Amino acid sequence: MKKIKIGAVGLGRLGYQHAENIAFKIPGAELVALCDKDEVKLNKTADAWGIPNRYTDYEDMITNQALDAVVISSPSSLHTTQIAQALDAGLHVFSEKPLGTNLEECKIAEEAVERHPELVFMLGFMRRYDPSYAYAREKIRNGDIGNVVLFRGYSQDPESCIEGAIAYAGHSGGQFIDMAVHDIDLARWMVDSEPITIHAIGGCYAHQEFGAFKDGDNVAALMQMENDAMVFLFAGRTAPHGYNVETEIIGTKATLRIASVPQKNMVEILDHHGVRQECSQDFLERFEQAYLAEINEFIKCIHDHRKPEVTVYDGTKTTEIAYQCKKAFETNELIRM
Amino acid sequence: MKKIKIGAVGLGRLGYQHAENIAFKIPGAELVALCDKDEVKLNKTADAWGIPNRYTDYEDMITNQALDAVVISSPSSLHTTQIAQALDAGLHVFSEKPLGTNLEECKIAEEAVERHPELVFMLGFMRRYDPSYAYAREKIRNGDIGNVVLFRGYSQDPESCIEGAIAYAGHSGGQFIDMAVHDIDLARWMVDSEPITIHAIGGCYAHQEFGAFKDGDNVAALMQMENDAMVFLFAGRTAPHGYNVETEIIGTKATLRIASVPQKNMVEILDHHGVRQECSQDFLERFEQAYLAEINEFIKCIHDHRKPEVTVYDGTKTTEIAYQCKKAFETNELIRM
Amino acid sequence: MKKIKIGAVGLGRLGYQHAENIAFKIPGAELVALCDKDEVKLNKTADAWGIPNRYTDYEDMITNQALDAVVISSPSSLHTTQIAQALDAGLHVFSEKPLGTNLEECKIAEEAVERHPELVFMLGFMRRYDPSYAYAREKIRNGDIGNVVLFRGYSQDPESCIEGAIAYAGHSGGQFIDMAVHDIDLARWMVDSEPITIHAIGGCYAHQEFGAFKDGDNVAALMQMENDAMVFLFAGRTAPHGYNVETEIIGTKATLRIASVPQKNMVEILDHHGVRQECSQDFLERFEQAYLAEINEFIKCIHDHRKPEVTVYDGTKTTEIAYQCKKAFETNELIRM
Amino acid sequence: MKKIKIGAVGLGRLGYQHAENIAFKIPGAELVALCDKDEVKLNKTADAWGIPNRYTDYEDMITNQALDAVVISSPSSLHTTQIAQALDAGLHVFSEKPLGTNLEECKIAEEAVERHPELVFMLGFMRRYDPSYAYAREKIRNGDIGNVVLFRGYSQDPESCIEGAIAYAGHSGGQFIDMAVHDIDLARWMVDSEPITIHAIGGCYAHQEFGAFKDGDNVAALMQMENDAMVFLFAGRTAPHGYNVETEIIGTKATLRIASVPQKNMVEILDHHGVRQECSQDFLERFEQAYLAEINEFIKCIHDHRKPEVTVYDGTKTTEIAYQCKKAFETNELIRM
Known part of the structure; x- marks a missing residue:
């Protein structure tokens, strides 16, 4: 080869x-x-x-x-x-x-x-290549959860990384473009529809520095999709427990939750803090396999002369939605797409 | 006595x-x-x-x-x-x-x-008397979770009860008044603030019958509170797994989750369906102890000549917010309180 | 009445x-x-x-x-x-x-x-009246788990109570009689058979004081029952996380686990210790409902002129087995009943 | 390179x-x-x-x-x-x-x-290269759990593979040599001591065919180690839920559990079966990363001119202990090493 x-x-x-x-x-x-x-x-x-x-x-x-x-x-x-x-x-x-x-x-x-x-052109929406997300997506496609009622996506960076986030705040484009963009991609991929209304709120709950950039340290958006499905996004920078990327898709026949505990590994500890699981601390730890798998897919696409599932238009659409979320947050108005 | x-x-x-x-x-x-x-x-x-x-x-x-x-x-x-x-x-x-x-x-x-x-006048917001909710409330009051960033409240009735819900749809006042009212009370109690903006969406994902009453079988609302905290409410009637009342309070120092698995009891089953916990099937099963505790508190207040924590004004305020959620849902407008 | x-x-x-x-x-x-x-x-x-x-x-x-x-x-x-x-x-x-x-x-x-x-005579094996144990017992009786392969019972007191345990060590009869007796009753009740061989080991892992009474701070026994089922008992006094009473019944069709996390309540905490549940700290907290239920059953038996399920012979048999465990531990011999 | x-x-x-x-x-x-x-x-x-x-x-x-x-x-x-x-x-x-x-x-x-x-000579005890086992081992070595009180190792093959297991029963050497050998290696590695007494029991709970080879479909052993730690091993071939390799190490300061739910991935399903996680179905699924990591380590040892942690003597000792477990099971005697 x-x-x-x-x-x-x-x-x-x-x-x-x-x-x-x-x-x-x-x-x-x-x-x-x-x-x-x-x-x-x-x-x-x-x-x-x-x-x-x-x-x-x-x-x-x-x-x-x-x-x-x-x-x-x-x-x-x-x-x-x-x-x-x-x-x-x-x-x-x-x-x-x-x-x-x-x-x-x-x-x-x-x-x-x-x-x-x-x-071949491929965009790094690595979550699609995480085994758990891929497994959930397949179940939805199979009809196992019925109609999608609500997609809930959390992306939280750990408080331990806040200094870097503050330093980068002026260049990141804000929480929706920098962080929620992954959840926007997942929502479109899982729900298979586009938003028609967007409302967004949030604020600076721990770090006022983000306010200077019309941003918050924690923000949320509620969207309704063309197919009626609801999408709730939450993006935060102050999680005390670690890097928390958690997704729930509530359907009429079943609900799926991916990583509702952002477990570091399969070790459970019973000590004076209770019964606990330690958490992933950053995206590299949580998505180690997904990063490998997406590059593997890129290489395979080149070898096999085929195109990856995620297209350049997914990139454009995701950016557009993230921008509208940002605008909704800044103006405090309901955006109709 | x-x-x-x-x-x-x-x-x-x-x-x-x-x-x-x-x-x-x-x-x-x-x-x-x-x-x-x-x-x-x-x-x-x-x-x-x-x-x-x-x-x-x-x-x-x-x-x-x-x-x-x-x-x-x-x-x-x-x-x-x-x-x-x-x-x-x-x-x-x-x-x-x-x-x-x-x-x-x-x-x-x-x-x-x-x-x-x-x-003595007391209103039946029994969740406040559930041991887990009371425990969580105490932690918040103690400052253990820092500033409240997001309150997320789910109230889902099981699909198995849908016939009764459809029959009652014309009299219930709709999802927000009938079901979300408990979460509205919890949100005000936990967050200690009142909403300033309300956006609400939803639809009929499994049962079109609710549409006749300008209601949905699953609805959601996103509110921002005076103290900046975000509140996300989801109320549904089609949960396949049981009676799911789940609450999360994300703070800057810790996150609390109450009943993220609506477990029937402490039995875990490992069989060909995987590793699983069976779920509570209705409010009487989930809140058995809370219903007892609230009446006990009512009786004690009479004996002790004191007033319960929950007042008639909590009842009014909660009804008012539920109505604004309903209005937001029906008009698809952003409500400013 | x-x-x-x-x-x-x-x-x-x-x-x-x-x-x-x-x-x-x-x-x-x-x-x-x-x-x-x-x-x-x-x-x-x-x-x-x-x-x-x-x-x-x-x-x-x-x-x-x-x-x-x-x-x-x-x-x-x-x-x-x-x-x-x-x-x-x-x-x-x-x-x-x-x-x-x-x-x-x-x-x-x-x-x-x-x-x-x-x-009416009734013995205080309260675990039988705990809702989760009763639920598990019913499943076994219904044949839901097939043949019982292994019963595993843990009874652990928290390290925080060690001083009282040491003071009481000379009067308790030892770990098997004082603590494991509940698990022996559960094993007989769940497995519906009596032991034919008993092997027991253990030691003083944290507190040498128990050695003076030919006892350990943590002990274990492995028994084979007449119906071939295996029974593994573990009783300890040094659990850092709380009062841990945990039971597993492995069957050929399903496995049941009761309280594999000895959760204090339904609150989950996400903080710098990870994702965790706090634990019950003593028997009164864990078995609050069971203690009420067993006395209720006693009263009902008197009213209804009937006898409780647990008999005086269960008391004798359980004491006998606990004694043989103690003997097996002290002699380091395999006991054949 | x-x-x-x-x-x-x-x-x-x-x-x-x-x-x-x-x-x-x-x-x-x-x-x-x-x-x-x-x-x-x-x-x-x-x-x-x-x-x-x-x-x-x-x-x-x-x-x-x-x-x-x-x-x-x-x-x-x-x-x-x-x-x-x-x-x-x-x-x-x-x-x-x-x-x-x-x-x-x-x-x-x-x-x-x-x-x-x-x-370079290396033996395929791949569990040592599983990230969760390696993490747990490190905590023990650091003294985080205090003295080891009890090591509990379960290795269960799924019932779905029983036909192959029956066909292979005459050549496998029996449950202790074929399956428990991994747990014996883990126990020696985690506990850092060798057994002095071994007791073993079990039977044919679902499949009498194993009896012809003086074997059981589910067996267990209880060992006491030179350093007093207790070791409980359970090996079965009839797990309805999947490939269940679960390990617990109870210490005087903390307890560690590895894979107490043998989760297939990070997806949780809420449906009419309850709240559940699907399970790994075989060793290749559960230990995919460990198999890669052990060969990587073998290759690195060759490159770096160093020897792997696991030696040929670990292989001999593990085989010897597995044999003594088998003998204890067959003779129903307490073996003293």
Whole structure:
């Protein structure tokens, strides 16, 4: 099996993880190039893994004729330009979410994807590749839960990471775009419908700093979908217990809950605190397998000349909904789509 | 200890339970009179329990000089008139929720209570007397969870009871007044604040019959409280697994969940369906202890010449909020209080 | 309904609870006499509850012609004599476990019960009256779990009570007689068979003090029953998390677990310790309802002129098995019954 | 990084899984040869994966000069001979458990390992590489649970696999050697001590066929270790709910439970069966990650010129204890080691 040769851009926490997975855990792929603005980090990482091709400039990297594909984990506002550049250079593209930080950016990616129907484009909605989410989705598709009544999605970052979140608050796009976007994707995927009304509220319950960016440290949105299903989203940054991504889909025949306890592993502890399970502490711990599985799927799509289930239009639609949630939150008005 | 002599009106499911509790399980009380329009049921019950005084007319019963108090479990629209009549007759009053079906009715009760400051008036928000809810409330009051970020209340009746619910749909006042009223009381009690905005949605996901009454079989509301806390309410009639009353209070320091599994008892079953817990099937099963505890508290208040924590104004406020939820649902507008 | 007039002996923790239940929570019974060697405690309690008849001598109390029945919560070694005396005085008898501290004592009780077939005798195996144990028992009887393969019973007292346990170590009869006796009763009741072999081990893992009495702070026994079912018992005094009484019955068609989390209530806490449930801290908290239910059953048996399910012979057999466990532990030999 | 070239023998379920893992999921290894008596299966598998070297004779395979190591998943009785042959041929060896089916066989392996101190030998006790077991082990080593009081290990195969188990009953060595061997290894690893007494019981509760081999379909053993810790093992073949491998370690400061619900994934279902989690159905599903991790560790040991934690002597000791359990079961005597 020919190995897909990959260049990875962005060595932040998730970008580093993607690159490391490609280098050591994805048998069908080979990491041949790395790109990051931080030359020290770039060389340190590349040295450690024995990666010969190193770039501080993304446009340089994609001229490397050895490459088959790029994996983009750069800042959100660079995504769509880098996507278009790589596709135009004849490379398959995997990009982290969000697709873009506004609709105009998303259109750039859409057009590039449409220009290159022969290339694989995939967006990093890794939750779809988590075994539990995939299992739940299959049950819904099979009709096992009947009609969907309510989708409830929680995404909570741990309080222990609050300093980084505050520092990044001006660039994140806010809670809905930065965090709730995963739940918006899951809701559309599970419920199979689009929102018609959106109401959003929230506030700064522990950290007033987010107020300066018209954001909250905890926010929520209630949406009604075209098929009548209700969607409730909650995104917070102050969970004391850990990284809590929890989803419930209430149907007329059954309810499914995914990760209602964000358990670190299968160990239960009985001590003076009671009977307890320790929790995942970040996205890398919770979604370790999903991150591997999505890159594997990307590589397989390239090998098999097929397209991933998640399309560029999912990226645009999710960004659009996240924006409307943000607008609903800022204006305190009911948004009708 | 002198026994409080009680007349009970209404022998529906809950009224029967209250009367039976008073007759056999509340040592400080004595059931001396029963009232119900249905003479056959009235006599059958009174015979079985050896209750001498029987009435098909409530106004007759409250002239009985032997009585110290009444327990009202009649249809909701009769509550406030019967409350006023009993108080004016010098009787202590326990009334089932809701206080009234609209604000005007509630005012009747308020005025009667104000006319008789020497008498005990108590409203049947039994969840406050459930040991788990009381325990959670105490933790919140102690500051153990920090600031309240989100209150989430689910009240789901089992699908197995749907026929009765459909038959009663025209008289119930709708999901928000009939079911969500308990969660509204809990939210006000736990969060200690009042709503300023209300948005409500929902629909008929399994049973179109509710549409004829501008109601849904499953509905939800999102409210923001004066102290910024968010409140999400979900009320449904189609739960396949049983009677599901579940509450979550997310705070900045801890999250509390009450009955996130509506377990019937402490038995866990491992069989070909997996590892499972069977569920409570109705309110009498889930809140058996709370129903006893609230009547005990009513009796103790009479003995101790003190007033219960829950006041007539809680009844009015809860009814008002339920009405605004209903209005929000019917108009699909954002309500600002 | 005529009230059964009861004299209660023993005002230790459990004796006090029984007496208080009878005084205030059992409508069919009336507490008319109290007996305890400690005159201060006796008068304080009797004053508080308004009990006129007070005795420091048990033999005096049972001559009181007003009594219908006695409830015995005195030290274990007094049980059988007091049982015989009360029955011979024409009184119904409820006695706490164990029946006796050896087989000879048990025979005294057996003979007294046989002399008075018209009187109700009941032994305080309260777990049988816990709703969850009763529910599990019913499932087994219905054949829902198939053949019983293994019964596993844990009884653990919390480390927080260790001082009292050490002080009482010389009088308790040891772990098997003092604690495992409840599990032995449950095993016989659930499995419906008697042991043929017994092996027992254990030791002092935290508190060497028990060694002086040929006892351990944690002990275990493995028994094979006549019907081939296996029984594993574990009794400990050092549980850090609380009062842990947990039972599992593995069958060929299903497994039942009762209280595998000894949850204090239905509140779940998510904080920096993880996702956790607080635990019951003692037998009064865990078995509050069962203690009420067993006395209710005793009273009903008297009213209905019938005998409770648990007989004096269950008491003898359970004591005998506990003794053989103790012997197996002390000798480190395999006991064949 | 040079890839370790591996020849795999045995294409049963687990052997196939090991081979597939090496072929596709272990970046540091390369599957270059396959061996199985069944030529059809051999060629079908080798064709599908593109493996050039195929052998129906193990002795032929190990002469292949391209090989660095072998992975042995052949029938248990062949293990030690094949281990010795491979080591003598200069190959690193990973062998499935059990080391041998009796002590004499184990000695063959021990001697071969001692003859080749430069080669890596590893035994397939994969549970040690499961993240939850490893996490629990670390807590014990840190002293977090205090002194170990009781180790309880359950290994239950699902009833759905009973036909295969019956067919294999004459060759498996019985429940203790075939199944409990994993728990024996875990117990020694967690408790860090060796048994001094062993008592074992059990029977045929659903399937009499095992009786013909002096075996049971469900068996249990109680052992006391040199350091006083108690060990209770239960091994069954009739679990209705799935593949149940559950472990509890009760300490004086805390209790740890691993997989007390053998959950298939993080999905919880609320339907008319109650609130439930579906279960793992076999060892490949439950220990998917552990099987990968142990081979990864084997490969890393080869690369790093170090030895795995589990030694050939662990294999011998575990086999010896399993044999004594079997003997205790067959003779119904207490074994003193």
